[in-house]
Amino acid sequence: MINSAELAPDYYLTNFCTLVEFVVARYQALLSEEEYQFYQCFQLLGVDSQKLYVRLLSRKGVSSSAGALFRQSKLKYVEIEDPPTAVKELQAVGLLQCNPRVPRRELLPLFTKSELLSASASPVPKTLKRTDLEDILLGQAEDIERGNDSLWVGEIILAVKFACCFETFKLLFFGNLNQDLTDFVLRDLGLYRYESYSLDHQNLPFHNREQIDQYLDYYRCFEQVEVALAAGPDEILALAERMPSGIQGDATLRRRLDRLRLKLARQLERLDHLETADQLYQKCEHPPARERRARIAVKRGNTSKGLSICRQILDSPFDESERIFAESFGYRIAKREECTQEWPKPERYCPPTKTITLPQGPQRVELQVASHLQSAEAGICYYVENCLVNGALGLYVWDILFAPVPGAFFNPFQVAPGDFRTPDFLPSRRIQFEQRLAELDQDLLKGRVWRNFREKKGIANPLVAWDLLTEELLALALERIPPDHWRTLFQHVLSDINHNRCGLPDLILFPSTGGYELVEVKGPGDRLQQNQQRWLAFFAAQQVPHRVIYVEWQQP
Template sequence: MTHATTPPDLAPDYYLTNFRFLVDWVAARYNDLLDKDDLAFIQTFQQLDHPAQCLLVRLCSRKGPLFRQDKLRYPEVDSISNAVQTLLDAGLMQQHLPISLTELAASLTRHELLTLFEKPLTGLKQARKDVLIQTLAASHSEPQTWQNWTRNQLGEAWHLDHQAIVSRLLILFFGNPYQNLTDFVLQDLGLFRYENYQIDHRYRLFKSRDELEQYQQLVALRDALDGEHTIETLQQLGEQLPPVSDNERLQRRRARLCNDIAYKLERNGNHEAALQLYGQSHLPPARERRIRLLEKQQNYTAAWALLNELLATPANEQELQIARRMAPKIAKKLGHPLLPKTVGFIIEQQLSLTPLHNEAGEILRVEEVVRLILNTETAPCVYAENALLTGMFGLWLWPEMFRGIEGAFANPFQAAPLDMYQENFVSRRPGIDELRSLLKNGDYREHTLRCWQEKFGITNHFVNWSFLTRERIELALHCIPASHLTLIFERILFDIKNNRSGLPDLIQFFPEQASYRMIEVKGPGDRIQDNQQRWLDYFAQHSIPAEVAYVRWQ
């Protein structure tokens, strides 16, 4: 069976069709959240002729705000100069605006800088571009027009700066700052296909302009956090956080940003400011970091109280695992007794192996070496890691994962519902109980294979279609008991974000015995990661066949 298709040819103005769709969608759903500048942009855009619309959308997808005439070449726009004039007349593009040296330099090559500023840069022909800019900044601080800066040597340049409006339209459409018009193109080309889920048009991610602006503020602060910062600039970012919101998505994003800023403050030695920001977050690892900071301050009583709160109400297994690891040291400081640690029995084996090479002479990864040694015709061994079991989980969960419920889907390009990682994901989908019954009555095999057949190639957060072949699924369904799949799926459901990873590297199947085993491979110097340890402990607790192979080279 083949699912290969030939990518379609795209129309020359495919991007304009997509942008029009986005604009119409946002205008229909969020018209009351758009301000006068947004509405004016949309109205003016819709009144432009076709070539001007094409050029505007092309430029909005490029880095601006300055665009040089000699850099604009689009075959589908017959006359760039006519399209530019239309945009100038409409007020969507400007000419002769004063620009800074930094803005100028961003639109020039190093060679062009040396040519335009030959005298000030004498003796610096081999210098980097940033050095040239620093040298010029001392004597060229006043903004000038492009024509004055370049003395009309490099043709015309125009100013277009609608990125803030376009970014706002994209956020309203996608509901996140990561997706963009590329998602349209990937679907147009057939590279990505999305489930035809129901979008609840009554539900809106943003209920007010204030929520939208707070979301944009959080996105901007997160972008500003990248790179190096002093304690002062980190504190300034913390002070710019918007207030606590009733909007759950806003509050989660705010809490994550609190954690990120606090961690950088902690790394820079400002523990008090870090504690204050961690205290504003309800998401892990805020409580863990607070405990560690209180411990550093030798405030063991407060650390112990917070640790016991965490042990009583952990957000997830990862937080609980870390808390149990911290408990003995703090308890010892306070003279408190601890319950004995329970340890599950995990099978381990030591392997002394010779490195293997591929046809190009490169050393194979240790997991692949072990797989090749174990793999036989009657006992195939697959490098699966998180692709097989989580992929089967995605197929099993498919009907409920893509069920159209309030707040789950905001746009046609989602690989998962918006609440996938929220604590109430399962409780909001009572249909999951019906899927559980399939595992009990044996119908899960037919259900899984039917989903594979009907949904092949459709984007799913858990499914890697290039790995998840029908043959591998049939082999897994034959060898892995329903009781084991039930336990594995339930643990993923309990904490989807953390438990979708950490599964063992290899799975070896024994079709004749209808059995299997999972193997976590560790090379020299490698150790078991926390999420892997939690899975191994779970397997040991429930008698699911899993082991660790420690490899040393001979």
């Protein structure tokens, strides 16, 4: 691991150039004329000018109608030898605009409150709120512009141009606009390590310009969602109308659009705009859209429609969670309408339980129970929650996780394949997973797990929590848990990886007599969640040892 002192002074320029060259090499034919012009203009610059532009592009300036604003006098970068000359060169190629014509209100945030106080044509209290101070200065606009103490005297304001083009480059590189050049720095500092996987042209996520434009439109809508949610139904519906329609075959964009529509529809539902919420839910393919529609139908008095939606879910459930909802909700509504013969009561598994009384202490309740089990039952107990089964699976199928499946990897900073949390993840690798699990025995499991544990230590894997998966825990688990149990646990996680990675028991107990037991802990007032109940029912069906311990605090 390296530290920040070892980063080259121009590390940010190197990273920027890596990103834009990567994009041009793969997507030049899909770039707009303006985006390619942005790239060409940057290539014409001297090194100092390139450094300054990347610095400004990476900083958060004052937003304005002309672009992000900066004061030239405040730019201090030791690695840039001649900033004024760099500014002139950037202005000449159009990447910077000097002293743009923007409303005066957009310029005031560039200055400190102290500077604003000094610029006032008449004395104002120092305790005055900044917003009120700005209003006073705007009222004195002519005095500020002509006065000797003007804010603008000798000040050059810079507006960064073509920033929207760089947004497109980031989208094409990362596949999203949540990541940025910071990822390069975290990698170079050794804070994140990524697997080396193939980045072939056939794995690219973008194939045409319409697709790129729809992603950019999606992110513009995403930026406005909180404002719309706070503003009310009209603004929510207006934003929903502005959202792109999606691209046939692009499941990633579809999921993102669905998440945004679900958020908008849920707020409409809360505001009691049930009909419009239902219409928006109908445009969503992913859960919980059908669940919300069933609830809305029942709330509006249309029980038959609510039950019909539940039957649709049961005929073709998106996942296990949606199926369980339809069983439970449909039964409750049918029972209320006195038609229980048409809707069987869902079976509910009751796991073995034990209640213990402990003195309330500073440790989290799971660790207190682990200590109790070690002393009371003469075993070794670890707090594992989701890290053990997921971690062992991630180590055992490491090469399959990072296999060059089309569309899975398209930039060097991916913790997981692009389709990892989607229904497409298992089908795209089904043959490899089935073969790997079919050949699982104790020796092969140990061999693969230990080899990857040592060779891949610290490399990001979506299933492996390196800080929790210790060598001692892994050694005991591989020795005590039978291969057949590992196989069935792995199969269950992979069957719905988005949901089944969670909900596993808090503890694993290794009794002194041998074997193992998975233990879910519930503190006072806590109860089993749906995903935990699903796992416990699965354990019972597969004869995996388990129980639930409820904790009561000892009375003082």
